[in-house]
Amino acid sequence: MELNQLRYLCIHLNNLSGIPTRIYQGGKQIFYCSSLHFPSDPFIKYSKDILCCSKDLGYYITPEFSYYGIIKHQDYAIIIGPTSQIGITDDELKEYAKEIHVNPIDYDQFITAYRNISSISLPDLVEILIIFNFCINGKEISTIEALNLNLSEIKEVKESFQKEGLTEIHQQIENVIKEGNLKGIDHFLVSQSNFYINMNSVNQLRQAKNSFIVNATIVSRAAIGKGLDKEMADTVLRNYLKKCEDCQSIKNVTDLHSKMIREFTTRIQKATQSKEKNELISKAKAYIDEHFEKRLSTDEIATEMNVSRPYLSDQFKKATGKNISEYIMVKKIEHAKKELEFF
Known part of the structure; x- marks a missing residue:
């Protein structure tokens, strides 16, 4: 895609979202678009950390x-x-302005511009990135993949999690999800009932939400690994x-965290059971196809499948709409028709 096309997209993204956009090339800014008038771009403070990102998104x-x-x-x-979604005090914004060398007489202008930036959630920003990435790179990426791409590269969040001892908890969450045991899930949730409440961040609610995003991403990734x-x-x-x-409130986040883990665990169980049932029916059909010419009984097939006769009969009926004896008869008739074609 040409530079003028990238500029076009950035302009209209800014028009739509109200969020400053910029284009860098070789570490230097070559385009900037914003309806807000900053005396100095707030991105300067974090430009080195962000521009060194090794991913496409x-x-x-x-x-x-x-x-x-x-x-x-x-x-x-493209930045x-x-x-x-968090308010920053005037004193904090003045300190911010000072760090990026804004002239003191322009502090008020910097504060006013910063406060007028459109407020959107992190998940919504990620969705914007996904769409923008598809437009310019032609690559499809899921929300899970996008959220997971750079979580380990978020320096401040990673250090915060390590300080709070949350990285071990994240591993525990992934383990209990993979086990898929609802009783184990309940025990884990009780043991971690203060997971969000004990956070030391000044903006506890925002930190709780950010941690929820990390946890939900870990859980969804583990769920996919288990067959969801x-x-x-x-x-x-x-x-x-x-x-x-x-x-x-943090309590709302805590309650949602429990509900999220339980739902994913339940869905994993159902997906696993469905897969096992499909495999059972496929094996039963294959056995019938191989042995239908002799006298077959449901008991014999169930024994070969290592399941009970009633269970096999019930699952077979649900999956095919026929009972086993009907299925065997259909196979015999089909075979007889093929035999007649040769006469």
Whole structure:
């Protein structure tokens, strides 16, 4: 895609979202678009950390809980942000302005511009990145993949999780999901009932939501690994991320966290059971196809499948709409018709 086309997309993205957009090439800014008048671009403070991103698509969470997105195309880097759902005090914004060398007489202008940035959630920013990435790189990527791409590269969040001892908890979450044991899930949730409440962040609710995003991504990834349909997992994840952003308290996030883990675990169980049943029916059909010329009984087939006769009969009927004896008869008739074709 040509530079003028990238500029066109950036302009209209800014018109739609109200979020500053910029294009970098070789580490230098070559295009900037924003309806807001910053005396100095707030992106400067985090440009080194964000521009070194090794992925085609990524996002970055700052210590102020602002978000930036980055999309790479050829030797260009498109930067979207900042946006945030957390209020920053005037003193914090003045300190911010000072760090990026804004002239003191322009502090008020910087503060006013920053406060007028459109506020969107992290999941919504990720969806914008997904669409933008598809437009310029032609690559399809799911919400789960996008959220998972750069979580380990978010320096501030990673350090915060390590400080709080949350990385071990994330591993525990992944393990209990993979085990798929609802009783084990309940025990784990009770033991971690203060998971979000004990966070030390000043913006506890925002930190809780960010941690929820990490946990939900881990859970959905583990669910896919256990056989849950990828599109289904992606849909469930997006639904919970939206609900999370609507939470008004840490208790709401905690309750949603429990509900999310239970739902994914239940869906994994159903997917696993469905897969096992499909395999059972496939094996039973294959056995019948191989032995239908002799006298076959449901008991014999059930024994070969290592299941009970009633269970096999019930599952076979549900899957095929026929009982086993009817299926065997159909096979014999089909075979007889083929034999007659040779006479």
